[in-house]
Amino acid sequence: MRGILLVAALLWGLAVSASAQNADIEATIGAQFEAFKADDFAEAFTHASPNIQNMFRTPENFGAMVRNGYPMVWRPADIRYLELREVAGSLWQRVMITDAKGVTHLLDYQMLQLENGWKINGVQILQPPEANV
Numbered sequence: 001m002r003g004i005l006l007v008a009a010l011l012w013g014l015a016v017s018a019s020a021q022n023a024d025i026e027a028t029i030g031a032q033f034e035a036f037k038a039d040d041f042a043e044a045f046t047h048a049s050p051n052i053q054n055m056f057r058t059p060e061n062f063g064a065m066v067r068n069g070y071p072m073v074w075r076p077a078d079i080r081y082l083e084l085r086e087v088a089g090s091l092w093q094r095v096m097i098t099d100a101k102g103v104t105h106l107l108d109y110q111m112l113q114l115e116n117g118w119k120i121n122g123v124q125i126l127q128p129p130e131a132n133v
Contacts, residue, residue, distance in 0.1 A: 024117065025091070026093070028047055029093060031047055041060060041063030042059040047120055048062065072098075073123070090111075091113075094108055
């Protein structure tokens with residue numbers, strides 16, 4: 001009986017930890033969306049990993065890349081967080097974004113946990129599945 005209680009407590013602890021992790025990751029991505037909506041590229045840049053920051057060097061360069069390459073991220077109409085997955089040791093948060101024209105996009109956010117919290121280490125636009133005829 002004691003073993004069953006110990007296993008149940010361990011599983012509950014893991015579930016609570018995973019739920020907190022999901023919430024923290026979604027909060028990081030959500031904060032970046034809010035910064036983009038306000039055209040606050042300096043704030044949006046703070047949610048990018050050091051690798052991304054080094055790649056773009058300035059918030060202005062980063063903002064230009066997002067406006068030109070990821071307009072659905074810059075001006076989303078609707079955001080839905082889907083599954084969080086681990087792939088080859090990296091955590092990927094899938095996000096469904098509906099843009100201002102009503103087009104739905106699926107994106108994968110690679111997340112990196114640092115001492116100061118979660119950072120976005122890359123974003124991939126996923127191709128929608130082919131419709132069956």
